[in-house]
Amino acid sequence: MHSTRPVGPHSGDAMESFDYWVLPLRTFALQGLFLLVTIALEAIVLHNRLGISRRGGVQYALIINLVSTVIGWMTFFTLEPYFPNALELDVMSYVLFNRTLSPAAAMPSLVLIGVFAIYTLTFVIETQAMTVLLRLWAPPPRLNMALSRKRVAASCAIKVPCPGG
């Protein structure tokens, strides 16, 4: 009368299932796009404010943005296992469906605080990275000039020759 027949293409196998692959391709596109825009903007700022050559500005902006992005990912991967279950589910739901699981009304304050914290940390990381890069790569006397007289440097077109630029 009743036989247990397999239903559907799904099997309850908890192993690596190659039959159902979700790839983070949209992450590549989205992050790539964000990085392009940010690097372009920051390169202009570095060029105008620090008197770094255009090409050097792109180089430095690329490096500091990649540093902050990579540190951001590593932080996420480090903290994520310790998320409380509700937060973990909300993150999962947001990543997979662009919608949080808990009622949306409870979220904004937390999200805003999170965004502010991430923004501040990114700023700190990027300025620190920039300082280190200038120490490493810009010749010291010109570095001082660039840092102390940045407006003058920009207006007088005294450029710190960026190695490689």
Added chain:
Amino acid sequence: MKNFLVAFWQDFWGFLGPRRAYAWQTPLWLSILAWLLSWLTTNPDVATVPVTAHDILINFSWVFLIIAVGWFTTDYPLKILGQNIGPWITGALLCLYLFARGNEPMVRTALLVWPLLSTAIAALPQFFKIDSGFQWPKSLPVQQHLAVLLLLNLLLTSWILFGFRTQDWITQYPGLKGESFDQSLFVLHLFDRQDPAKAADYSRGKDIIEGMRNELVQQSFGLTRPEMERWLFDNKQNPQIFSDAVMSRVAQAHKGDRLDQQFWQLETIVGEPEYRVLLRALWRGPRPRIEGHSVQLSCQISFGSSNRTQIKCDDEAQVFSGVSASP
């Protein structure tokens, strides 16, 4: 014809014949030689010693193949945005060789290691010169280039790791397979399953409905009509007992899906004609729309001449995507 063959051979050998003792063709031929020799050795399946001549030769074959590919891609660089991507091809082969062979391929390890290993291969010539040995690259453009290369590959590693994370979520919560990811900003489901209606076909709800049906059949076995009516009444008063029984049954059949269970809401709806029972499993977990997908199966309870309960269910469970739910 003869001319053609001669010309072909000249082209072939002109390309694959080594010009010098040390050229990229040499390791290639060594690799082929080792591979051919491995055919002459004992079949590894019937070998009794842990390391056979076959294993050694196959390993030599791999190593020389990797050297040949690395050498070739150095001689004939394939450039994307000014960067020779040869090291990433060599790195992929090396990862395949190191991690993804044999009975237990470590696909994840291979993929994770690939970007950084390839970066190391790409950077090696800058750090190591044959005449002077190891040295830190002095030239600033080279340093900057290497820094960018390293960071880009760290980013690539992060993306791969993130991909594994999302994959793990779906393994831990198989009910997610019933929802479509078309709203996601992060992931893309390959193939034709973006369509919400099709996505629901991959739902684990079908397993759960199967569990509901088996549990119902088992619990009602041999019940007389009044007993069965009593059962239906009790179930209406306290549906949780039946739900728990179904869930423990499903958990036994599919190990490792326990996390998923909190999100399934099971319903038994009794209707006409006496007694039409609708078994329904609703997904209440993470989902793109307010309505999750649901799976349902219609069963008819009848009482034959023996006055014992008989249950006949439809052959196919119906799947409703979140869009067209609540029939």
